[in-house]
Amino acid sequence: MQPALRALRPYPMAELERRKRELLARGQRLYDFGTGDPLEPTAPFIIEALRAAVPPVSQYPSVAGTPELRQAAAAYLERRFGVVLDPATEILPSAGSKEAIFHLALAFLDPTSGRDTLLYGTPGYPVYESSALFAGGQAQAIVLDPACGYRLDLTRLPPALLQRTAIAWLNYPHNPTGACVDLAYYREQAACAAAHGILLASDECYQDLWFDGADPPPSLLQAARAGVLAFHSCSKRSGLTGYRSGFIAGDARLIAEYRRWRAHFGVGSPAFIERAAAAAWADDAHVAERRAAFAAKRALLAEGLRARGIAVLPSAAGLYLWARVPGDGDAEAYAARCLERGIVISPGSFFGPGGAGWFRLALVPPLDDCRSALACWP
Numbered sequence: 001m002q003p004a005l006r007a008l009r010p011y012p013m014a015e016l017e018r019r020k021r022e023l024l025a026r027g028q029r030l031y032d033f034g035t036g037d038p039l040e041p042t043a044p045f046i047i048e049a050l051r052a053a054v055p056p057v058s059q060y061p062s063v064a065g066t067p068e069l070r071q072a073a074a075a076y077l078e079r080r081f082g083v084v085l086d087p088a089t090e091i092l093p094s095a096g097s098k099e100a101i102f103h104l105a106l107a108f109l110d111p112t113s114g115r116d117t118l119l120y121g122t123p124g125y126p127v128y129e130s131s132a133l134f135a136g137g138q139a140q141a142i143v144l145d146p147a148c149g150y151r152l153d154l155t156r157l158p159p160a161l162l163q164r165t166a167i168a169w170l171n172y173p174h175n176p177t178g179a180c181v182d183l184a185y186y187r188e189q190a191a192c193a194a195a196h197g198i199l200l201a202s203d204e205c206y207q208d209l210w211f212d213g214a215d216p217p218p219s220l221l222q223a224a225r226a227g228v229l230a231f232h233s234c235s236k237r238s239g240l241t242g243y244r245s246g247f248i249a250g251d252a253r254l255i256a257e258y259r260r261w262r263a264h265f266g267v268g269s270p271a272f273i274e275r276a277a278a279a280a281w282a283d284d285a286h287v288a289e290r291r292a293a294f295a296a297k298r299a300l301l302a303e304g305l306r307a308r309g310i311a312v313l314p315s316a317a318g319l320y321l322w323a324r325v326p327g328d329g330d331a332e333a334y335a336a337r338c339l340e341r342g343i344v345i346s347p348g349s350f351f352g353p354g355g356a357g358w359f360r361l362a363l364v365p366p367l368d369d370c371r372s373a374l375a376c377w378p
């Protein structure tokens with residue numbers, strides 16, 4: 001067995017699934033705020049695009065993906081962020097962003113060199129850490145401070161650590177807290193990464209889920225192109241978690257190397273999925289509808305929890321609420337108490353040591369279920 005696999009704890013969301021199945025088997029009604037896997041129906045035009053693209057003959061997809069998808073991704077980036085990328089050399093489709101994030105370290109981290117470290121923030125998405133471990137590198141978690149807006153600030157880290165770092169991950173709007181950053185932040189981080197020869201990777205899968213009245217979050221691609229990669233996904237933007245489609249965009253040299261590496265792994269997506277994804281990237285109206293649905297749930301839950309004396313972190317974007325565990329701050333015990341009432345939450349510890357004392361709610365159950373859950377909230 002791969003030593004990294006032996007060392008890792010079970011993937012947190014897999015553990016949550018196991019506990020949910022136990023409760024369902026007991027006949028318990030569930031309010032599932034666990035995984036960020038929304039229930040809003042897929043926009044009909046996306047389903048139509050998929051159906052129309054299923055071919056009479058099935059053949060292997062290419063790692064480079066269809067030109068149509070790369071062009072749709074480039075058009076989206078230009079429309080949304082005002083950045084112009086070459087779809088042939090600066091964009092590469094992925095089978096959702098998780099696999100692309102995980103594989104990045106396998107392609108770009110050399111554990112035998114003096115640069116064997118991958119940096120990421122905690123609380124955070126667990127895949128950055130596991131990617132470093134499977135690549136044989138050092139996973140270096142940086143505890144993010146709520147008082148500093150959960151910003152991972154490379155400029156404040158010891159130079160010796162930066163010199164050992166191959167890859168640094170940013171993720172704003174941030175999972176799990178919803179924290180956002182501005183363009184000045186990206187400029188600062190990109191300059192620091194460039195000065196230390198670090199590949200700066202930005203996980204931007206929540207970019208289009210901002211709440212009412214907030215400014216649309218910027219992209220790292222607006223601040224830099226050389227030495228950076230941004231990871232985008234149809235999963236949260238268009239509610240296509242089951243389709244598995246995203247793309248990587250940025251430095252043409254890195255994209256070329258990554259394409260070469262990915263050709264060994266069979267990560268090309270089916271062309272009919274890419275056709276549906278291209279349709280999704282070309283449309284913004286369905287995303288606005290999704291934003292409105294999440295904003296309504298967010299407002300209801302934030303107010304309901306605050307009325308119960310639970311402190312909710314103000315946030316401007318994302319798919320989550322990040323709240324302080326009431327009482328003694330023991331998130332695991334609190335999650336167990338919630339579960340007894342059928343309410344599934346993610347204890348902050350799922351997101352690493354920086355999540356201690358907090359819990360996360362994914363804005364997934366329908367509005368009425370959010371109301372019913374609040375009525376029995378512990």
Ligand SMILES: Cc1ncc(COP(=O)(O)O)c(C=O)c1O
Nearest residue numbers: 036096097098125175203233235
């Ligand atoms: C921060 C972050 N990055 C990446 C992903 C992966 O998304 P997908 O693989 O569905 O594109 C998730 C999923 O929850 C996430 O929260």
